[in-house]
Amino acid sequence: MKVIEIFNHELNQSIIYNNSETKALRLQVDSLIKSACELLPRNDSAIIIGTGKMKDFSLTFFVKNFNSIILTDIDLITVNTEIKKLKLSRDKLNKITKIRMDYTGFEKNQFFDDFKEKIINCHSFEKIDKVINNKLLGLANYKFLKDYKGSADFIYVSPIYTQLVYNQILRECAILRENKYPEHMLKYIESIMLEEMVSIINRFNDNIINTLNPTGQLMVLSDIFQVDIGTDFHLKIKNGINDYEVMEQIYEDYKNQYGIGLGDYGLLNLDEKLASYLSKWLIWPYGNKSAFIVKLKIYKKKLL
Numbered sequence: 085m086k087v088i089e090i091f092n093h094e095l096n097q098s099i100i101y102n103n104s105e106t107k108a109l110r111l112q113v114d115s116l117i118k119s120a121c122e123l124l125p126r127n128d129s130a131i132i133i134g135t136g137k138m139k140d141f142s143l144t145f146f147v148k149n150f151n152s153i154i155l156t157d158i159d160l161i162t163v164n165t166e167i168k169k170l171k172l173s174r175d176k177l178n179k180i181t182k183i184r185m186d187y188t189g190f191e192k193n194q195f196f197d198d199f200k201e202k203i204i205n206c207h208s209f210e211k212i213d214k215v216i217n218n219k220l221l222g223l224a225n226y227k228f229l230k231d232y233k234g235s236a237d238f239i240y241v242s243p244i245y246t247q248l249v250y251n252q253i254l255r256e257c258a259i260l261r262e263n264k265y266p267e268h269m270l271k272y273i274e275s276i277m278l279e280e281m282v283s284i285i286n287r288f289n290d291n292i293i294n295t296l297n298p299t300g301q302l303m304v305l306s307d308i309f310q311v312d313i314g315t316d317f318h319l320k321i322k323n324g325i326n327d328y329e330v331m332e333q334i335y336e337d338y339k340n341q342y343g344i345g346l347g348d349y350g351l352l353n354l355d356e357k358l359a360s361y362l363s364k365w366l367i368w369p370y371g372n373k374s375a376f377i378v379k380l381k382i383y384k385k386k387l388l
Contacts, residue, residue, distance in 0.1 A: 106139050109368050113380070114142050116364070117240065117303060118369040120382050124237050125299045130233065132156060132291060133187070134242035135163045138181055140305060140368065141240060143167070154232065156185040187291075188284055189226035190249050196220045198257050204265055209272055218277065226287060229295045236295050241304040243368075243378060245350035248284055253277045285350050292387075293357055302383040304354065305366075306347040307376040309338055313369065321377060322367065331365040351381055356385035 121127055130150040132141075134156040143166075146153045157163050160182055167180070186192060188336040199219070204214045257270045296302055313319040324330035338350070354360075362382040 090129075106369065109366055110140060110142060112366060113140055113305070114145050116202060116380065116382070117141065117145060120303060121238060122299050124301060126237055128152060129236050129353070130154070130240065130294060130354070131229070131236045132240050132242070134244035134247070135243060137162060138166050140242055144172070147172060147179050150238070151179060152181065153179055154181050154183060154184055156183045156229070156339060158184065158186055158191070160184045161351045185228055187228060187244070187288055189223040192226070193219055193221070193223060195249075196252060196256065200260055203273065204263065206269070209269070212269060212273060213276075218271070218354045224283070224287070226312065228291050232295050234295070234297050236297060237293060237300045239296055239300065239302045241302070243305045243307040243376065244345070245285055245306055248281070248288060248346070250281055250346060272357065273304065283350065286353055286387050289350065289353050289357065294364065296385065298385055300385070302354075302358065304351065304383070305378050305380050306351050307336065307368070307378050308347045309342075309377050311375055311377060313373055313375055318373065318375065325365055325367055328365065329362070347379075351379060354381070354383060359386045
């Protein structure tokens, strides 16, 4: 396993879901997928981005309703394990193609392979810039799913914006911090890489849009913020989750206090490129202590 694959596999295995409440979320998502697919001119090809443990959608729905399902993820070990649990028939399995996919190009550039070793020898901001810029060379034009350009009738994107390398950057910096690397330089690395996430997410979205056919639809889930279960804030959200206007106001207040996160930016970037016709807030519990507050949006290509 490669460095990014190992990180994401460990992340997938570390998340403990609340099965009953996760099932409730999946039923809501499946219902919305079903409604969206009923509006499609054809249900031939579906692509899943960030397949993971498939806790947020039902693969069984896709194999019943599409002729071809492309499952993509950097961590295919987890994907294969979850597929085996479903005990699908041979005919349904034959509809599925699994593609191990690096969505950012960081694996191609071996960004994390010797990141700590190179950074720990940097004693100025200029040297940090040189290391990071060298590792980002060529990524401006990074492409994935090139062989599927314009082919997808439906694309489903699991919550992934917050998982696109930045968490791994933070972990690398945490290890450097343990090794007494200067704090002001670590803050600098975290800051410039957070700025780089704008380009990474923009590029990620462009690659997905290029895969969508002219009449296709794109459903995206994005984790916007995290709450501790049982707090006043959690109860406020739980009471308002089915009222879109209430949730939008809660979100505006949150955004005014904490600013825009990666999950927010992923959707805002798509809003500029596509036409959205549905937006809904959902609660995704995991474990017994926390929950993600997720925004689901469905997009179509804009009419020219």
